[in-house]
Amino acid sequence: MTQATGTQGDIASRLERLLGADAVIGDPERLQKYSIDGGAPETVLLPNCPEHIAAALRVANEENWSVVPFGGGTRQHVGRSVEGVDVVISTERLNRIEAYDPGDLTISLQAGATVSHVTAECAHHRQLLPIESFPGSTIGGALATASSGPLRAGFGGLRDFCIGISFITADGLSGRGGGRVVKNVAGYDLMKLMIGSYGTLGVITSANFKLFPSPQQTLTCVCQFETLGEAFKFRDWLLKSPLSPISVEFIGPEAAEYLHDSQPRDPDEWAPDARVTSEKRIWEIAVRFAGSDRALARSRSELGFQVAREISEKHEVDFWNRLTGFEQRLTSRHHNPMIFEFEVPPAESEKAIAATYESASEYNFVAAIVGRATMGSFVVGFIPLAIDPPAVTQFAGAASAFRGRLSKDSSAVVVRCPREAKQHFDVWGSTPTDTALMQEVKRALDPKGILNRGRFLVG
DSSP: OOOOSSOHHHHHHHHHHHHOGGGEEOOHHHHGGGOBTTBOOSEEEOOSSHHHHHHHHHHHHHHTOOEEEESSSTTTTSSSOOSOOOEEEEOTTOOOEEEEEGGGTEEEEETTSBHHHHHHHHHHTTEEOOOOOOTTOBHHHHHHTTOOOTTHHHHOOHHHHEEEEEEEESSOTTSSSSOOEEEEEOSSHHHHHHTTSTTSSEEEEEEEEEOEEOOSOEEEEEEEESSHHHHHHHHHHHHHSSOOOSEEEEEOHHHHGGGSSSOOOOGGGGSTTTOOTTOOOOEEEEEEEESOHHHHHHHHHHHGGGEEEEEOHHHHHHHHHHHHTHHHHHHTTOSSOEEEEEEOOGGGHHHHHHHHHHHHHHTTEEEEEEEETTTTEEEEEEEEOTTSOOOHHHHHHHHHHHHHTSOTTOEEEEEEOOGGGGGGSOTTOSOOTTHHHHHHHHHHHOTTOOBTTTTSSOO
16 A cells, blocks of 8 residues: 555645635544544545545645545445545535426436435426435435445436436546546446446546436335245246336345334344244245326236235335335344345346355354345345354355355445455455456556545455
8 A cells, every 4th residue: 555645634734725624624523424434534525616626636646645535425334445544525515406407307416415305306396316225325426336226127227327427537537637527428438437436436526317207106015925936936927027117126034124113033033043943934025016096906916916915105115215225224233244235147036045045054144135136136134143253254254155156147245244354355256357457447547546545346
């Protein structure tokens, strides 16, 4: 790691002279709000325009300061531990809706606008921005982490309806020492690279999106199954049917307990040796439909006897919010779970889920799983058994065992685990085949590696 050239006081003073005292936070107590994976930064910058971000990045590039872009802070635990954060650039003051044309079904948003605020504003015009994310998440944060919720099944991921991104590079494509503003990039190229880059290629300042008409009304049907195989036979039937649900979410038996307000059972009660043999395990698939009364009735009829219960619009929002916030609900009740986001070819979903249970049991964890059943995209929490508190090597062993049981076309990223465990294995998983290309892009946009230093796949 290359060390920055200035102390905390030097950094704060330099940025205050550049942008004003009200744009810089150096007070230790206030800095805690902007913690990165549990550690507070040296200095926080609160720019109120993209030009201020560009100016700050020019100085950071000259001085080799480590910089972390920061939105709502809901995903700052993801990735490897960041190396020595000198400056956090928060987008909280860049929170406006810059342009909204309901007639054209398009919207332009600053990166610091919260997802909840934007979706509420769109709802006033009976329109939908299909991003479902953690409470407090920002537009820029959702893009940087490629976050997509259950609506991905019906509307696609962010790359499908984001139509332009403005961002600031660390070096400047013109080679003038950092902080070049790149506006309204569309198409594949740079825009697609920014989505899911975890703030390592540039600081997103705004984005344009295509919107969709809001559904007239919706209905959620929860279907229940006694075996995992039955659940995925139903999923396969659903894929071949004429039905067009907007969400199809798999819910494992253990995960279901985290979607209610009551306290889940102690993980020890799920231990293989402690399981009551007569206990019936129920696997669920929640299917959300949109349309008219007639269309919803037809969809309900097609599902037939598989429907165990229906959730009307009055309670649907809460149900799907709980599913979207599954990771947060789990971590609020356990202080040291290991949580994966994994993607597999849809046809391999059943096998992959079985692999999670086998790997968790092998290393004394309980697996709790939810995910996009038709997409092959899942979130699984490995919850340690209290009877055998895990050593850091157990996290590493479980991660290795789980990944080893997945096919080469799969990916399994550890998005949360104890910080000390990250030193024993790579949270990103196996090395991708296009590492050389990723390194070339990184060098082109951030040659000194000042952005999120050490966090992502390539430095």
